[in-house]
Amino acid sequence: MAQKTVLAINFTKERLQQLKPLAVLVKAPVRPVGEEEKERTIGQVMGLSPQEIAAIENLKPTAAEVAEEQKETAGDSIVIEEPVTQEAIVLCGFENKDVHTLLDAIRGSRLKSVPLKAMLTPHNISWTVQYMLTELAKEYAYFRQKR
Template sequence: MKTTNEVVLLYNINPEKLNKIRFVLVRMGVRNKIITKDMYLQTIGSLAGIKGFEKNQEDYTGEGFTDEMLVMRGFTSKRIDELLRLFRNNNIEKIPLKAILTEHNIQWNSLELYKELKEEHEAMKG
């Protein structure tokens, strides 16, 4: 099986949905990482395994967030389309908060990314 440098970070996904998502990701040769609340202070770059982004030694102990969130690293637009198509074909409910790792958000922690995505999502809903 072909593997890639693609990684998906997964936040707050229920176990049944998580199993379906992981099935799709394994078939695509994409690594995945479950992000737990204590990891929220790590930079997205560190969580995605980018060289040069060191792990923050401090664990997050606050409230956090409960919304599902998905962050993709190393995906082309074609591969994003493929991922979303496979999600639909496998009856995986939409995850409204999705992001691609960028030069801007790579330095952010999960809380900062969540806040930005939530604001964008609310603005798009009107």
């Protein structure tokens, strides 16, 4: 699996400097993602080889699990204006306890929140950064709408 890393997308220099010490708590480097990298896949941005990306993709869920997931999101008609400019983090190679530690640290810091968050998965490793941002923005809007 991928080395533990926090991909930071759409962060200002100041907010990036606030995120870095929080990532130290979980022993993860922060990797800022530049505008020029948004058309690259998450796996490519992580510096993974095509063989490593393929190995992770092979961990994808079964067809039945995918069908169940698609049922849950059926009818999702939220439209997002691109490009997405909200801050996002993608947590790569994290265990659950480290995810909770980092998110709690963010909430308790001057950052307060990062609206778009995701974990690297076999499903999204081949998504471009821009596509990931769009999907995360849709999900964020959906859950805010449900409140």
